[in-house]
Amino acid sequence: MSNPGMGNSGQGNNASILRALGLKAILFPIFVAIAIILGLELGVHLTSFSGLVSTYGIPVGLFFMIYPAMVKIKVNELAKSLTDAKKVGLMVALNYAIDPFLVAGLGYFFFYLIFYKALGLVNLTIASQALVGVILLGAAPCIAMVIVWTDLSRGNLPLGVSFVAWNSIIQIFTTPVYVYLLTRTTVFVNPMLILESVLEYLAIPLAAGVVTRYLLQEKAYFSRVLKVLDNVQTIALLFTIVVIFWGEGYGIVEYPSLIWMMAIVMLTFYFVLFHIGYYTSRKLGYNYADSTAIGYSVAARDFEVSIAIAVTAFAKYTFVPIITAIGPLLEIPLMLILVWVQLTRYRKEAPVLRV
Numbered sequence: 001m002s003n004p005g006m007g008n009s010g011q012g013n014n015a016s017i018l019r020a021l022g023l024k025a026i027l028f029p030i031f032v033a034i035a036i037i038l039g040l041e042l043g044v045h046l047t048s049f050s051g052l053v054s055t056y057g058i059p060v061g062l063f064f065m066i067y068p069a070m071v072k073i074k075v076n077e078l079a080k081s082l083t084d085a086k087k088v089g090l091m092v093a094l095n096y097a098i099d100p101f102l103v104a105g106l107g108y109f110f111f112y113l114i115f116y117k118a119l120g121l122v123n124l125t126i127a128s129q130a131l132v133g134v135i136l137l138g139a140a141p142c143i144a145m146v147i148v149w150t151d152l153s154r155g156n157l158p159l160g161v162s163f164v165a166w167n168s169i170i171q172i173f174t175t176p177v178y179v180y181l182l183t184r185t186t187v188f189v190n191p192m193l194i195l196e197s198v199l200e201y202l203a204i205p206l207a208a209g210v211v212t213r214y215l216l217q218e219k220a221y222f223s224r225v226l227k228v229l230d231n232v233q234t235i236a237l238l239f240t241i242v243v244i245f246w247g248e249g250y251g252i253v254e255y256p257s258l259i260w261m262m263a264i265v266m267l268t269f270y271f272v273l274f275h276i277g278y279y280t281s282r283k284l285g286y287n288y289a290d291s292t293a294i295g296y297s298v299a300a301r302d303f304e305v306s307i308a309i310a311v312t313a314f315a316k317y318t319f320v321p322i323i324t325a326i327g328p329l330l331e332i333p334l335m336l337i338l339v340w341v342q343l344t345r346y347r348k349e350a351p352v353l354r355v
Contacts, residue, residue: 028336029336031238032238032241032332032333032336035238035239035241035242035245036241036245036333038242038245039241039242039243039244039245039246040245040246042242042245042246043245043246043247043248046246049246050246050247050248051247053243053246053247054243054244054246054247054248057239057240057243057246057247058240058243058244058247059200060239061236061237061239061240061243062144062145062200062201062236062240063200063201063204063205063236064232064233064235064236064239065145065148065233065236065237065240066144066147066148066201066202066205067205067208067209067229068151068209068226068229068230068232068233069147069148069150069151069157069205069209069233070147070161070205070206070208070209070210071209071212071213071225071226071229072151072157072209072213072226073157073158073161073206073209073210073213074158074213075210077158078158078161078162080158081156081158081159081161081162082162082165082166084159084162087159087281087286087290087294088162088163088166090280090281090284090294091163091166091277091294091297091298092166092170094276094277094280094294094298095141095167095170095297095298096170096174098276099138099141099273099298100135100138100139100178100182101182102138102269102272102273102276103134103135103137103138103269103273103301104131104134104135104138104182106134106265106268106269106272107130107131107133107134107135107138107265108131110261110264110265110268111126111127111130111131111134111261111265112127112128112131115127115261121257121261122257122261125319126258126319129314129317129318129319129320129323130258130261130262130319130320130323132183132314132317132320132323133306133310133319133320133321133322133323133324134265134323135178135179135182135183136179136306136309136310136314136320136324137266137301137303137306137323137324137327138178138269138301139174139175139178139179139182139305139306139309140167140171140174140175140189140301140302140305140306141167141171141297141298141300141301141302142164142167142297142300142301142302142303143164143167143168143171143194143197143198143201143202143302144164144197144200144201144202144302145300145331145332145335146160146163146164146293146296146297146300147160147161147164147201147202147205148233148237149296149300149335149338149339150292150293150296151233152233152339152343153292153296153338153339153342153343153346154288154289154292154342154343154346155288155289155290155291155292155293155295155296155342156289156290156292156293157293159289159290159293159294160293160296160297161202161206163293163294163297164202164297165198165202167297167302168194168197168198168202171189171194171302171305172189172191172194175187175189175305175309176188176189179309179313185313185314186313187309187312187313189305189308189309190308193304193305193308194305197302197304212225237332240332241332241333244328244329244332245329248325248326248328248329255322255326258319258322258323258326259326259329259330262323262326262327262330263330263334266327266330266331266334267334267337269299270299270300270334270335270338271299271338273298273299274295274296274298274299274338275295276298277291277294277295277296277297277298277299278291278292278294278295279291280294281294281295288345288346288349292342295342299338300331300335301327301331303324303327303328303331306324306327307321307324307325307327307328309324310323310324310325
């Protein structure tokens with residue numbers, strides 16, 4: 001079905017983005033900025049509540065970001081995606097043969113060659129420890145937020161969920177190998193940590209989504225329910241930004257220079273990794289939706305695992321845990337930039353798809 005906005009490409013692009021994010025496109029970045037500032041202010045002035053909001057606020061926010069996406073999934077499509085050997089194989093090859101080494105290389109390039117050697121913005125100790133932190137970020141693929149980014153960008157949602165399921169199993173075995181190869185440190189990835197994440201951010205939202213769809217999909221108002229849930233997802237996204245910056249606000253105040261340095265590194269590897277996955281998929285003949293799901297699965301990182309390794313195996317190195325903790329602060333704002341790029345591409349490359 002053709003989209004009625006195709007007559008004016010500029011207006012069509014804006015309309016696509018507006019519908020995907022649930023707020024006026026021109027205002028959404030402002031809301032994100034307000035959420036960041038509000039979170040920082042709360043983190044500075046209400047520090048005593050930081051631990052509490054991180055413990056309870058982040059899971060709540062993530063649930064209401066992921067659950068609306070799960071309502072859109074049909075069980076038969078998910079089952080088909082889980083056994084799609086070619087697409088799963090491509091995702092695995094990119095995630096585990098390229099990603100860890102490419103992220104480590106970008107960390108070395110920026111923190112050692114640029115920030116330390118060329119510009120002198122950090123000393124050798126900070127550069128070395130920051131590099132280890134970046135390596136930890138690159139060691140494990142994301143098993144939660146991939147679903148949200150794929151949904152917002154109009155990607156293949158069942159395929160994205162299947163990638164999360166596969167990565168949750170594979171990374172238990174591969175992450176210690178990559179950390180040892182790149183840092184010469186032996187680490188242990190607790191399977192219970194992965195299981196907890198899978199239950200919180202995959203199994204429970206998926207079960208809730210399946211039940212909701214089963215109960216309501218035959219109702220005349222189901223399409224309106226989906227629109228309401230899209231707005232819930234957007235509100236939850238902004239809420240999660242506030243909570244994350246509230247919980248980690250002290251880190252911004254103590255090490256502000258590391259924030260923008262990590263923003264450069266993360267934005268670079270997000271864009272590089274995503275487009276390696278996206279364009280490789282397109283070259284192999286996959287459509288926009290499938291390629292987008294593969295791209296996000298390749299780009300997004302598992303911050304929970306990287307932080308757990310940092311605070312256990314590298315606790316005596318001050319800046320390793322700090323660098324990994326900065327990751328979640330920047331993930332949502334930076335990934336929203338990539339979502340914006342993809343929605344523009346969606347209009348150009350898949351104009352016949354219904355938004």
